[in-house]
Amino acid sequence: MIQFFYENVPESVSTGYTAWLEDIIISEGKKSGDINYIFCDDEYLLKVNQDYLQHDYYTDIITFDYVKGRTISGEIFVSLQRISDNASTLSKEYEEELRRVLAHGILHLCGYKDKTEEEETVMRSKEDFYLAKYEH
Numbered sequence: 001m002i003q004f005f006y007e008n009v010p011e012s013v014s015t016g017y018t019a020w021l022e023d024i025i026i027s028e029g030k031k032s033g034d035i036n037y038i039f040c041d042d043e044y045l046l047k048v049n050q051d052y053l054q055h056d057y058y059t060d061i062i063t064f065d066y067v068k069g070r071t072i073s074g075e076i077f078v079s080l081q082r083i084s085d086n087a088s089t090l091s092k093e094y095e096e097e098l099r100r101v102l103a104h105g106i107l108h109l110c111g112y113k114d115k116t117e118e119e120e121t122v123m124r125s126k127e128d129f130y131l132a133k134y135e136h
Helices: 015-027 042-053 080-089 094-109 117-133
Strands: 002-007 031-040 061-065 071-079
Touching: 002 015, 015 031, 015 094, 015 117, 031 042, 031 094, 042 061, 042 071, 042 080, 061 094, 071 080, 071 094, 080 094, 094 117
Parallel strands: 002 031, 031 071
Antiparallel strands: 061 071
16 A cells, blocks of 8 residues: 655645555566555755765655565655756756655566666666656
C-alpha cells in the first residue's frame, strides 16, 4: 500500500499518482508492500540526511529500503522545496519533476542504483520510460 505523509509542508501532492506508481512496481516484476512517501521541506530532509546517512547537504529524495524478496517496501522522503528549485533550474514543470522523483524512489526500491555514471544512465532511462507512460 502506498501512503503519503507530510512533515513541515502542506498536503499538496495528489494521491492520483498511486495507480501509476503501482504500475511501475508491477512492470518491474515486483509486488507492492508498505511504501510511505514523506513529503517535507529542505530542513527536515537535511536533518534526515545528517542523522541517518551522515551527509551534510540538501537533496531532493532519500529512500530507505525495506524490500523483502520481490515485495517492495520502504520510506521515501521527498523535499518539495528541492523539487521546486530543481524544476526551475532545469526549466521543467513542477509536476513533471515531482513525478520523476516519485518514480526515482520506487526504482531505488526495485533495485536500481545511481552511484556510478552507468547506473545513473540506466536510472534516467527508466525514469524517462515511466514518465512517458504516465496518464493524466
